[in-house]
Amino acid sequence: QKEVEQNSGPLSVPEGAIASLNCTYSDRGSQSFFWYRQYSGKSPELIMFIYSNGDKEDGRFTAQLNKASQYVSLLIRDSQPSDSATYLCAVERDAGGTSYGKLTFGQGTILTVHP
Amino acid sequence: DGGITQSPKYLFRKEGQNVTLSCEQNLNHDAMYWYRQDPGQGLRLIYYSQIVNDFQKGDIAEGYSVSREKKESFPLTVTSAQKNPTAFYLCASSIGTGGIWTEAFFGQGTRLTVV
Numbered sequence: 001q002k003e004v005e006q007n008s009g010p011l012s013v014p015e016g017a018i019a020s021l022n023c024t025y026s027d028r029g030s031q032s033f034f035w036y037r038q039y040s041g042k043s044p045e046l047i048m049f050i051y052s053n054g055d056k057e058d059g060r061f062t063a064q065l066n067k068a069s070q071y072v073s074l075l076i077r078d079s080q081p082s083d084s085a086t087y088l089c090a091v092e093r094d095a096g097g098t099s100y101g102k103l104t105f106g107q108g109t110i111l112t113v114h115p
Numbered sequence: 116d117g118g119i120t121q122s123p124k125y126l127f128r129k130e131g132q133n134v135t136l137s138c139e140q141n142l143n144h145d146a147m148y149w150y151r152q153d154p155g156q157g158l159r160l161i162y163y164s165q166i167v168n169d170f171q172k173g174d175i176a177e178g179y180s181v182s183r184e185k186k187e188s189f190p191l192t193v194t195s196a197q198k199n200p201t202a203f204y205l206c207a208s209s210i211g212t213g214g215i216w217t218e219a220f221f222g223q224g225t226r227l228t229v230v
Contacts, residue, residue: 004157032216043205043224044158051215088157092216100165101146101209101216102173105157 003027004091006106015115019076023089023106026070032092033065034103035074037085044088048074079113086110117142121206121222127230128193128200136191136225138206144218145210147189151175152203152224161204164189193227201229 007022021035032051036044050056050063050072062075072091076083090103119140128134140147146165150158160173164183178197183189193200203226209219 034219036221043221046218046220049217049219051217090158090219100163100171101211101219102148102160102163103158103219105150105159107155107157 003093003104004089004106006087006089006109008109010110010112012112012114013079015079015081015113017079017113019079019083019111019113021074021076021087021089021109021111023072023074023091024070025072025089025091025104027091027093027104028067028070030092032101033063033072034090035061035063035072036088036090037083038088038108039085047087076111079111081113081115084112119206119208119220119222121204121225123225124223126225126227128227129230131195133192133194134227136193136204136206136227138189138191138222139187140189140206140208140222141187142208142210142218142220143186144208145186146208147183148207148209149173149179149181149189149191150205150207152205158205161191200227202227 013019034049035047038044048063050065056063060077064073086108088108089106093104122137148163149161162181164170180192205224206222
């Protein structure tokens, strides 16, 4: 089992729809979780981080964390063509006070929002 | 403006040559990291540094070296021992408070090609 696994893509949604991106992780001790957006040829851009169970909302984006199920998701409401990118899930690794912020990344999910 | 600056944006290396990638941050973050990204894949950790004059190997450190003489700077040298150096190199920095890691930002990346 991969340490961080994202739902296989590519994912295609119509403009205005909700895009749902999912991520599971294996390290039960992980405390910080990140979602990045990466446009082709560019560096990852931090969208959100979450560390408490439940939902965290920021504009059109909502991150959901369920530590019991080792599951984190990102919902994008009112999807726009400009949201078309690769979305990377990243999980803090080697937790228990020794992580030093090191992250393990999923392989990414390509999202396409079509007009 | 606060941020992470990587240079150069593109770098070409001849066989058997060492090259150094620059990474500078003015976010006052203690922790800095180097990741490598290959096409269609997630990021893999090369080296990380928690404080000045201290750094640790990540998952794929062979053929790479780093230094951390200043808090703001974390250069990466790709040595001739790295047999497959062509990749997109990303520098990141992060801050942790009470064991919770947030603000994990990336520079714009350096694309290294062996010629």
